[in-house]
Amino acid sequence: MDGERYCKPPPLVCSPRNSIDPISYPLVDASLKDLKTCSRRLQTVSAIVGDELKILERLYYKGKNQHRSALFWKRVVEIRRYGRRLSEASLWETLELFRCSFFEIYEGVMEPLPKFTICAFRAREDEMNERLMEAYRHFKLAMQTGAFIQLILLLAAITSRLLALTSELEEILQLAAMVCTRIMQVSDPARAPQHPLGSTQNVKATEVSVVDSALDDVKITKRSLNETEPELLLEDTGDAVARPILRPGSRGIPIAHPETPSATNMEYRSSLTNNGVPMDVSEALPSIVLKHAITAKPTSTVNKPKRKNKDQVLSADTEKLRKAKKKKKDEIDDIFGF
Known part of the structure; x- marks a missing residue:
């Protein structure tokens, strides 16, 4: 088993509070409140992800000898590896360390102003999200075979929960990146990015691009309809046509x-x-x-023979049978003259 590779937090270089303009104090205070909310949400999601990874680790050690050569087990190994890398990133500890560095230990007031570049770990989180989606689809296909259905169903449930948690984790990281960018624009404007990942401007730009693509699709469909209009006119529209009349x-x-x-x-x-x-x-x-x-000739009516009733046919048949049958005479009848 490979050893755990925890990421070391970046070094903190603090500067006094007097180094920034006093007008920016309310902005920093509001950003720290938002950062505290992100930290609490991140702590809750990280704890749930850790529980799911512990269950997956238990299933891995119980079934690795039996299902080592199975195709679906490769997905289990891949999910386990990405889950370990995500837990080794220690996102909550890094974010909490950055938030607590603004305050004095004993006074609880924002005195130092740390210069800190937070890593959102977006690349690793996005890659894990893609792997989880592929693994969930593979488990759904594997369930159709019916082999090891209980184990595969349990693995699909764990993958689905991890996929939902990673989407929640992505939202928290976007909000934390925006808050940290606002703080960096106050403390270190030269190094702060102008449009961070997850900002409202990027969201608006994506919305505008989506709307433009939708309008282009509508224009293409209208153009295709206009091109097909002459062909539609060639169809029969149901106009009245004069037809010949047949007299009796x-x-x-x-x-x-x-x-x-x-x-x-x-x-x-x-x-x-x-x-x-x-x-x-x-x-x-x-x-x-x-x-x-x-050459026209009057049609002559031919009298067809009428059908006999069933009763008449049955009576004629019975009479024929009676005539056909003859009474047998014995020797005694010949003696007595019967």
């Missing part, structure tokens, strides 16, 4: 609608009034109509 007795020969004169009607009219002289109706009619009129 016309034998399926369509006659055009009177409102829309067809080509056959125009030919028929021109044949009637050719050179101003009316022609015979038999010459003007199409040959198909005349053929149908000549």
Whole structure:
């Protein structure tokens, strides 16, 4: 087992309170109150993370010999390693040391002003957050196989809680970085960053970038809709279309609608009034109509035989069976003449 590698806190170089402008005293006092709130929240979250890591350590030592070659056990080893590195960072101790260095031990009044650059450990925390997300997805897939379901379910629960705690830890570190930046702008303006990580300006910039990307997506969708509009106009919109009418007795020969004169009607009219002289109706009619009129024959009705009732059929069958059966005669019947 590798030894624990705790990070040493950076050295504190204190300066007297008189080195800053008295107008900045209220700003420092308000920042220290916010830093105290961050320190308490960080202490609570660090204690819960430590409890979860102890449970994970217990499960690791109980199952490392059996599940050493399993794929999901590699995720357990990775989570355990990142959890140890996070606990070795000692975030709460470093932040509390920085806060307490502003006050005298016996008086409790802000007398020294330390020059201190706090490390937010954001890179390590972000990397652990990504690893926890990947491990949780892997555990969900491993549960579908059904093998070692109780152990995998317990590991997934621990990973989920650690993921929620790391997100809370990230929020606390952002707030602590903002408070420390405000203090550094008073104590050491040359070394203080202008826009720290987690500041409101960076948040606004990200919000503006998100809004701009959303507006670009809306413009692209509108442009694509405008390009597809001519294709949509080619579809059938359900307009009324004049259709031929079938009269009774016309034998399926369509006659055009009177409102829309067809080509056959125009030919028929021109044949009637050719050179101003009316022609015979038999010459003007199409040959198909005349053929149908000549070959048409009245349909003759054929009388179909009626079906017999079931009772009649059954009675006829029984009579046939009675006739078919003959009474057998014995020798005694022949003697007595029966």
